[in-house]
Amino acid sequence: MEFNPPPGWPKPPAGWVPPAGWEPDPSWPEPPAGWQLWLPETPPLTNDPERSNLSVSDEPEPDADGSEQSDRERLAALDTEVAALRARLSVNAAEPSPRESDLDILQDVGIYRYNHPLDTAAAYKERLDDISAETLQFIKSGKAIEKSELFTFNNSLAQGKKLSGDLSKLMLRAYNAEVDNALRALRAGNLARAKRRVEASRDAIARFAALMEMEISREYHSLRMRELELTSDWLMKKQEEREAERDRRAELREQAKVEQELAAERALLDKERAHLVNTLAALARQGQTNAELEARLLEIDDAIAFNDFRAANIRAGYVYVISNPGAFGPDVVKIGLTRRLEPRDRIAELSGAAVPFKFEVHALFFSEDAVTLENELHRHFSDRALNRINARKEFFFASPSEVREVLLDKVGDILEFNAEAEGIEFMQSLAEWPEHAQQLRLGPADGKRARGDHPVLP
Structure with a gap:
C-alpha cells in the first residue's frame, strides 16, 4: 500500500511507513470526506517486448451507443460555459459597482459625500492616528496577511514556512x-x-500567491480602506475649514472697514457740530439768530444719532439685490448684505476684475435687522441656489421681480426698486461679439437683433 496525503498535508518520502502511535499534526487540515489515506501501490512500467510490439491506438474506441461522442459534446459545452463565466467575471471586475459609479458622478460635478461624518478636521486627524496604531498592531501580530502554514519546499515543511514567510513580507510591503x-x-x-x-492590488496578490494560499486579510484590507475614506474626508473638511476661515477674515476686514468709515464720519460730524455751535453762540452774544444754521444743527444731531446707532447695532445695514446678465445670464440675482455707509462702494468692489461687466443694482434697502432679513430671503430662495454646496455664495435663479415680491411681503414697503437691468456695457459689447457667440448666448433671432440686422422691407 502507498500513503496518499490529503490536500495541505506534507508529502512523505517514498516508502514512508507511519510509526506506531503516529497521529497527524492537529494544525493540518481535515481530509476531505471519503478520502483514502492508503492506495494500492502502482507497479512500475517494464519494457515488455510483447507489449512493445502491440499497436496502441491514440484514441479509444467509441462505444456502440456513441456514449463517447456525447461525453465529448458535454465536455465542449462545459468548456464554453467556463469561458463565458470567466469573460463575465473579468467584465464585472473591471466595472465599478453602482455605488462607486454614483460617487464618481457626484464627485465629477463637485458634490462630495462624507463617508464618516465628523465635526472638525482635528477629529478626523485623531481617527487617522488611531488607524495608524491599529495598522502597526496588525503588522506586528502577523494578522495583516493570511498564508498557509503547510506549504512545503523541497519536501521540507520548515523550508516551506520560511519561503512563505519571506514572500508574505514582500507581498505585504507591495x-x-x-x-x-x-x-x-x-x-x-x-x-x-x-x-x-x-482593491486591484489585493486581488493581484491573492492571484500571484494562490499556490501558498496567501492573501491580504479581510480585516487588514478593511482597515486600510477605511483609512483612505477618512483621509479623503479629512482633506475635504480641511478645505471647508480653510474656506470658512477665509470668509471669516473677509467679514472681519469688511467690519473693520465699516467701523473706520463710521469713526471718520463721526469725527466730521462732531467737527461740523462744534463749528455750528460756536457760530450760533457768537450770533447769540450779538443778539442775532440764524434759522438755516439752527436747522443744519438739527440735521447734524440726527446724523450723529444714526451714526451711533449703526456703530452700536452690528445687525443694521443694507440688503442689496443685484444682477449681472452679461456674466451669469438672465434671471440670476445676488442677494447680500453690506454695512457700509455708502453701500454702492461694496457693489463696486464686487464689480471688479473677477467679472466682465458691472453689477446692476435693483434694490438697496436699509434695515435695522438686515442680518435677519438677508437670512429670510436666502431661505426663501434656497431651493434655487446656484451653489448647493456653499451657501455663502448668495446667487439664486430668480428674477428681480420675484425678489421684489418677497421683499414686499417681508418689509411691507420699498421706496425704490428697479426690476429691469440696463446692462449698458453688456449690450454694447454683445453687438461686437462673434456671431456664434451671440447665437450661443441669445439664440439665432435675438443674435440678429443684437447685431442690428433687420429684414429688408419691400
Missing part, C-alpha cells in the same frame, strides 16, 4: 506601498478610483 501611493495621490474627488486601485 500592498502597503500601493496604499501609501494612493494616500499621497488622494484628492477629495478621486476616492473611488483610489479604492479600486487598492
